[in-house]
Amino acid sequence: MLKTYFQSWKKKEDNHHEIRIKLNLRVSGHEKAILTQENTPVGSKFIADGDRKRTIEVKSEHFGTFLKVNPFANKTYSSCAVVGNAGILANSSCGKMIDSAEYVIRCNLPP
Incomplete structure (x- = not known):
């Protein structure tokens, strides 16, 4: 898990x-x-x-x-979430925490 x-x-x-x-x-x-x-x-x-x-x-x-x-x-945010691809997020229960961030950075560079 x-x-x-x-x-x-x-x-x-x-x-x-x-x-x-x-x-x-x-x-x-x-x-x-x-x-x-x-x-x-x-x-x-x-x-x-x-x-x-x-x-x-x-x-x-x-x-x-x-x-x-x-x-x-030239923008500044007070909160951010750095997340991986959907496979990593599955069943992580992080949805509300991610959604509450002002800015979300998604790292998803498959080979």
Whole structure:
């Protein structure tokens, strides 16, 4: 049986600013997590799977379906849930906890 992992999170103001600066310098996940017209022009390529074996080239017919800008840029949330795929969540009894989060990050990169 799967065990539910839950730990209350408490923001440490003294570390918060320093960690955000370090993340912004080294990681651009907030900018690249969502394909947009702003960050993925026609002709560019992006990785389409977790194994980094398959790339897709952006064509003009796809470009029009991308959001113009990232809707989550410059936003801060007070709670989040990080979840795996549906198989991991089955019978976990985590539904209410996940639904109560302001932001849900779903990690699901099958090979």
